[in-house]
Amino acid sequence: MPQLKNKAGDFDPKSVACWDKGERVPFMFLCLVFDMISNETGRIVITDICVQYAEDCDALAEACGRTEVQVKKQYKELGDLGLVAKASRSSQSMMRKPAALTVTKVFNTFRLIAKESGKDSQEKKKNHIKGLLVATTDCEPQYLIRLLQTKLRIGLAEQTLLAALGQAAVYTEEHSTPPPNIQSPLEEAVKIVKQVYSLLPVYDKIVPALLSSGVWNLLKTCNFIPGVPIGPMLAKPTKGVSEIVNKFQDMEFTCEYKYDGERAQIHYMENGSVEIYSRNAERNTGKFPDVVIAVSRLKKSSVRSFVLDCELVAYDREKQKILPFQILSTRARKNVAVSDIKVDVCIFAFDILYLNGQPLLQEQLKIRREHLYDSFEEERGFFQFATAIISNDLEEIQKFLNAAVDSSSEGLIIKTLTRDATYEPAKRSNNWLKLKKDYMDSIGDSLDLVPIAAFHGRGKRTGVYGAFLLACYDSNNEEFQSICKIGTGFSEAVLEERSTSLRSKVIPKPKPYYRYGDSMNPDVWFEPTEGQNPRIIPFPHISLLNPFSWSSIFSLPFSTVAPPEIPLCISDGTIVVMEWVWEVKAADLTISPVHRAAIGIVAPDKGISLRFPRLVRVREDKNPEQSSSSELVAEMYNAQKHNHQDNQEDVEDD
Structure with missing residues (x-):
């Protein structure tokens, strides 16, 4: 591939790829790539930089000897803790230079930081960070701290990284021959990697599969599995019933209540364990122990595993009515005991994405809905199927909308049933429309x-x-x-x-x-x-470019020195931001x-x-x-x- 040029000067990643095959990739190499990307604005060139990198890869104050006052002052001046770390590290002299950092060393240390818990865990986390910082040189401290902050801010979007992975897989010698029906291998490879990532958003599984079997087999080697949340399918706004009928003319469609609660993806594994994830892939299992009990109790005996798409809604079981979202938001966020629950929730299930070992994403909604109805028993106030009708009559749909609003729901979700009705993870699809009562006299959505x-x-x-x-x-x-x-x-x-x-x-x-x-x-x-x-992020599903966590390395209250978005790792392997x-x-x-x-x-x-x-x-x-x-x-x-x-x-x- 040709050498790349950017505002920082000529740079060819291969020119600094000084390690032998089988050796660990130097962390400095990754930081140099970050530095070059930060000085480039062209999306194509940034992608090429990532492609070349992928091919070639075939505690601050204490660590840097600075006082709290000095660090605070410099952070106010620079507004970037990464730059503070770089300046602090470059001004520190050492008797003996530590071994150079590798990407694997940094990554594994991040894992250790996230897993530390119990007595003295904060001190241990600080020491892990200090151990990394004292080994950094040049621009490494800047990007190390930014990685810990989960804020690289170099202009590298995740979609660009996925595109680079696909292209790099094509450029590698092994597994590079595309099927004969593919006319544009690079474009098709990018499409495959992005599709797989929407089904299995875990680089630890995608990258090894690319290396072992190649991009053309990726859809076979990586697929949707329980325990790994996918991005939920989203709906586009519409402003009226007549618009719905016009858009879905000659198509069978269904209208469902749009509930005002928390979107949830419930995963039930073969071993009987349950995990609940939010729309942002945050692990919410500890927040909803009652939901864990309900789905385990109300699934039919024939059901061994499943993934549900549903809404968790505050519910008054005595009066048998839905409560406002504001009531639901008063529930504690983690480590909730069933005996302490003051706000009950009802599970309103509207889709099933996986059942008994089989992904259902490519099935039409009508088939998925049949599986859903056949797999669970309803119990009012605990587990209910989303209220729905199948109709293309304007007057009937308008009455259904009014009934939804009267029941304290937000409005309707309208979905195609039998054509173009597969589940599209992490996409705002034209095949799902949302209609709220207050959309009709406004811009159509909030x-x-x-x-x-x-x-x-x-x-x-x-x-x-x-x-x-x-x-x-x-x-x-x-x-x-x-x-x-x-x-x-x-x-x-x-x-x-x-x-x-x-x-x-x-x-x-x-x-x-x-x-x-x-x-x-x-x-x-x-x-x-x-x-x-805070919001809670599950550790296992954070990518290398948006990794993990850091605790305050200043032994000060979390918000006094560090930027507000800096997360704090807590003991159960999650991150608070x-x-x-x-x-x-x-x-x-x-x-x-x-x-x-x-x-x-x-x-x-x-x-x-x-x-x-x-x-x-x-x-x-x-x-x-x-x-x-x-x-x-x-x-x-x-x-x-x-x-x-x-x-x-x-x-x-x-």
């Missing part, structure tokens, strides 16, 4: 956005923030793009609460991965995170010269903004990178039924 800045309040709002700058997330460029300024619709209590929560997230300057108009001048900037409660997003509704979307959401998709040099945005709630089940994407914003804009007058006119900040 958006999940991240507060990245704020403006000081004036008059009655003196002492709190008067307005906030919100952003969506562009995964291709790994950046947060401003979409609106929100300041109306807050009660005094909510405004005080949001202001208090965000004050601890203030940073001295905007992050380099924030994109906003030059005329936007907020008074304060925030880390891309909000909230006081303080990250929330805001759910926002608006009257409309419009082209804006001020905001940068979806810039270049709808207009070449302008973004999209929201008109009359209002806060609905703070979402605890999403992290900033899972906020609404720029692609979704563009889709919603294009889906609007009417053309705005201001499509041709520049609008000022809303």
Whole structure:
């Protein structure tokens, strides 16, 4: 392959691949690749860098002799703990240089950090991190700390990494001959790797399978299995019953209640163990011991293993009615004892993805639903099938929508039954539509956005923030793009609460991965995170580029020195991260010269903004990178039924 050029100068990964076959890959090599990617903006070139890397691969203050005050001061100046680590490490002299780090050494140490528990575990974690830091050189401390933070911020999106894996598999000498019917091997290989990752998002299984059997056999060697969560299939918004009938004309479809609870994927293994995962693949088993008992009790005796897609909803069993989501959110997050449960939940099951050793993802929904109904016994208030009808009559569907809303559900999910009705993991599919009562007079859906800045309040709002700058997330460029300024619709209590929560997230300057108009001048900037409660991430399903955890290496309270998004590893092999997003509704979307959401998709040099945005709630089940994407914003804009007058006119900040 040709040598690559970038802004940092010429660099050929093979020129520093100085280890022999069978030896461990130096960590420095990985860091040099990170460094080159961070200085490159072209997606194709970044992919090529990753391809070449894949081919060739065939505790801070104590560790660096710095004081707390010095580290705090430098973090305020640089705004990047990785750069602080690099500066601290380069200024430290050592009597004896430790052995050079390898990728395997770093990776295995991360595993040790995550598994430490019990007495003195925090001290042990600190020592593991110090042991790595004292062995780092050059740019290694910078990327080591960023890896521990799970925030590389070098412009390397996961989809790019998956594409690189597919291409690298084609370029390797062994297993590289594609089947005769494939015309574009590189494109097909990328497609296969991405498809497999959606079914089995574990690099520890995908990479060995690529090396042993090649990319052309990957769909046979890697498949969906219980115990490993997949991304849930998602629905696209629609604004009315007539739109549904038009989109699904000449197709059989079903309407189901859209419940207002927590999306859950329940895995029941052959050995009788149960795991419950959230929509973000977070392990929630400890939060719902009652759910574990219910599914084990109500499955039929013929069922040996299964994976359910369902909604866990707060439920009043005495009055036999659904309770609001806010009630469900009061449940404890982990280590819940059944005897201590104050808020009961009902499992509303609507899909089954795996049954008795067989994946069902490629079956049509009608077949999957038959398997679901045949595999469980219903018990009101404990386990119920989602209420559903099959109809294409506008009046009947409208009545069904009204009934769903009256039952305290959000609305309807409409799904194809017998054609184009397979389960598409981690995709927002045209074959699932969602309809809420309050969609009909608005933009068609709410958006999940991240507060990245704020403006000081004036008059009655003196002492709190008067307005906030919100952003969506562009995964291709790994950046947060401003979409609106929100300041109306807050009660005094909510405004005080949001202001208090965000004050601890203030940073001295905007992050380099924030994109906003030059005329936007907020008074304060925030880390891309909000909230006081943590989210829980399961250790086994975190990739190398988004790995694991770190504990405070300063022996200080977690939030006093480290950036707010730094996770804290806890004893059961999970990670706690303080990250929330805001759910926002608006009257409309419009082209804006001020905001940068979806810039270049709808207009070449302008973004999209929201008109009359209002806060609905703070979402605890999403992290900033899972906020609404720029692609979704563009889709919603294009889906609007009417053309705005201001499509041709520049609008000022809303």
